[in-house]
Amino acid sequence: MKSIPEKIKIKDIAEKAGVSPGTVDRVLHNRGNVSEVSRKKVEEVLKHIDYTPNVYASALASKKSFSLLVVMPKYLSGDYWEKMEFGIARAAREIIDFRVSIEIIYFDQYKIDSFCQAMEKVLKKTPDGVLLTPSLKSVTCDFTCKLDQKKIPYVFVDSFVEEAHPLAYFGQHSHQSGYLGAKLLFTQKSDLQEIAVFSFFHVGQKPSNQISMRMAGFSEYVMEKRTGCKLHRVTLDAENPDQNEETMRNLFFGNKGIDGAIIFSSRAYVVADFLKKHNLNHITLIGYDLLDKNIVRLKDNTISYLIAQRPEEQGYKGIRALTDHLVFKKEIKPVNHYTPIDILTQENIDFYLEF
Amino acid sequence: MKSIPEKIKIKDIAEKAGVSPGTVDRVLHNRGNVSEVSRKKVEEVLKHIDYTPNVYASALASKKSFSLLVVMPKYLSGDYWEKMEFGIARAAREIIDFRVSIEIIYFDQYKIDSFCQAMEKVLKKTPDGVLLTPSLKSVTCDFTCKLDQKKIPYVFVDSFVEEAHPLAYFGQHSHQSGYLGAKLLFTQKSDLQEIAVFSFFHVGQKPSNQISMRMAGFSEYVMEKRTGCKLHRVTLDAENPDQNEETMRNLFFGNKGIDGAIIFSSRAYVVADFLKKHNLNHITLIGYDLLDKNIVRLKDNTISYLIAQRPEEQGYKGIRALTDHLVFKKEIKPVNHYTPIDILTQENIDFYLEF
DNA sequence: CTGTTAGCGCTTTCAT
C-alpha cells in the first residue's frame, strides 16, 4: 500500500530558506541577480527536499511561447505519412496550453528543389525547434548544420542521417527490419527456392535510405543462412503502373520457380494485387507498413506478414521530445529511440488498427 | 501549411454573451443558479465558437481532489505484474498535479481470501475510482456490484469479466492470442505431428480466465486447420518444480514424436529451461509475456516466439481512463480497448525492451 | 440569480 505525499511548493522552500518566492524562482532558473548567500540558502533547502515544479502552473504564468516547425512530405489520404501527421496533431493538442504552436511545411519527396525550398522557409522563420523527415543526405546535412549554428534543436523521424546532431531520432532500425523480413519469409516457407526482391523508386533516383538499409538487412540474413537461395532483384516505378505490370509479368511468368517475394517500400499492395489477380497464391509475400491497401491483402492472405513501424508514435514522440526539451527542460536521452518492429498478421492486425 | 488559432477563454465568451465569467462557468459545468435567459445567451455563443477549456488552469483553481485505488496481485521483481505497476506509476506522476492520488492494494492471487480482504478495504475507503485485475469471476462480480451501487467507476486490466459494468477494459483479446499462438506454431514448423500444450496453475485451483481463453483460441485453430495433429495436454504447478520436472520427463521422453509445444501462462521459461537442459532443440516452443527469464530463452532460440500484451500500457491507460472520466469529464469509449497482440522474436525483441 | 473577488502555484515586473 502506498500513498502520495503532499507536494512541496515554491512558497514552502522560500519560507524554509528565509527568502522570498521570487528569489527561489531566480535560483531555480539561474536567472541571476541573486547574492551568493541567498543562493546557498536556497540550494541547501533544495538538497533536503524533493521539489518537482507544477509544470501547469508554470506554463500558465509564463509568457514564453514556442514555435515548432515540421518538415515532412506532402501526401494523399491513406498514405503512410498521414499517420505520422495524426501523431503530430495529437501532440499539438496536448501542448497548445503550454503556448507551443506547430506549423507544418510539406515538400514533394520526389523533388530535391521542393525539399530545399522547405529548408529555406524554415531558416527564414527561425523556429524554436524543428521536426523533420530527412531527405537526401547531403541536402539534409547542409540544413542541419545551419540549425546547429543557430542552436535550433531538431528531431529526426522516419529515417536517420548519421552525420547530423539531432536532439533525438524516432524511427525504425531499418537494417534490422530487413533482416526480420528475411527471417519471416523463410519461416513461412522453409524450403524457398527463388525469391523476388522488390524495391520501389523513381527512374533516375536512388532508393531512399530506409529502403537501402532494409535491403542490406535482408541480404545479410540470406548470406548468413540461405546462400543457396536465388534472388531476383527488381525495381518498380511509382510513376509507371503499366510498366510495373509488364515487369512483374516477365518476372513471375519467366521464372516459375519463384515461390517467395518481399517488397521494401510501403507499396506492397502493388505486388500483392498482381499476385492476387493472376492467382499466384503459391508465392509467399512479405511487405512493410500499414497502408489500407496493404491491409486488405494481408487480410485476404495474399500478404503473409506486414512489418510496421508506428509512424503515428514517431510523430507524437518527436514533438514531445522537442517540447520536453524546450518547455520542460527535460534531459532527452541521447539520440536513437528505435520504435518497435511490429509483426502483423491476419490474426493480430485488427488490434493494431483499433489501438 | 497550418497554424494554430488563438485560444478562446471564458472571459471572451462572457464578453460576447454579455454576462460575467462566473455565469459562463456555471453554464459550462451545469452548476445551476443560472436564469434561462443567461443560459441561452451563453449557449448561443458556445455554438458558434470552438471552446476547449484550459484543463491546467482548471485543475489549478479547482479544490476537488480524487483518490484512486488499484487492486492487483502482489509480485516479485521481474514479474509480469511489475510492468503493470510501472505503467500505473507513470500515470500517477503525470496526474499528481491534478490532485489525483493513487494507492495500491495488493492481494495474493492464489488465495481467494486475500482477494476478498482487498475488496473489503476498497469498499471501506470509498475511493473515487478503482482499477482492478479481476480474480475469480464470482467474487469479482460481487464486488463490482457493490461498486455499481455506490456509483464508483472501475476499470479492468489484464482480464475481463463479462457480467460486470466497467468504465473500460484494457487487456488482450485472450482467445485470439491463443489462436495466434497456434498459427505461429504451425508456421514455424509446417509438418508438426504432436504438440505438448501446457497450462500452469495450482493444485485444486482452476486455470485463470486468461489461460482458459487462450487454450480455447488455440483449440479453435487446431480444429479448423489441423485436426490430424495429436495434442498432449499437461498441467504444471507453480508450487512444485520437482514434480514439474518429473511431468516433463515423462511427457517428452515417453512421447518422442512431440515436436512442438506451447505454454499459456507467462512462465514459458519453465518449459524452455527443461528443453534447453535436455537438448531437445528439435521441439518448437511458443510462449507468452516478456518475463526476463522468457527473454533469455527467446534470445537463445529455445523459444521461437513470445506473444506479449503490453502490461505497462494497460496500467497506464487504465489509470488515464479513470482520470479522463473523473477529472476531465471525457467520454470514455464503451468498454473494450484491446491491446495489440505483439509477436516477439529474437530479431525484434530488443526494440520492445528499449521502448 | 449574478457579478465581483480571492486565490491555485508559478513567473515576471517593479519598486526598493
Add this chain to the structure above:
DNA sequence: ATGAAAGCGCTAACAG
C-alpha cells in the same frame, strides 16, 4: 539583490 505585487485562465465563495 530582493521582496511585493500583479496576473496567467479558471473555480468557488461571497455579497448583493
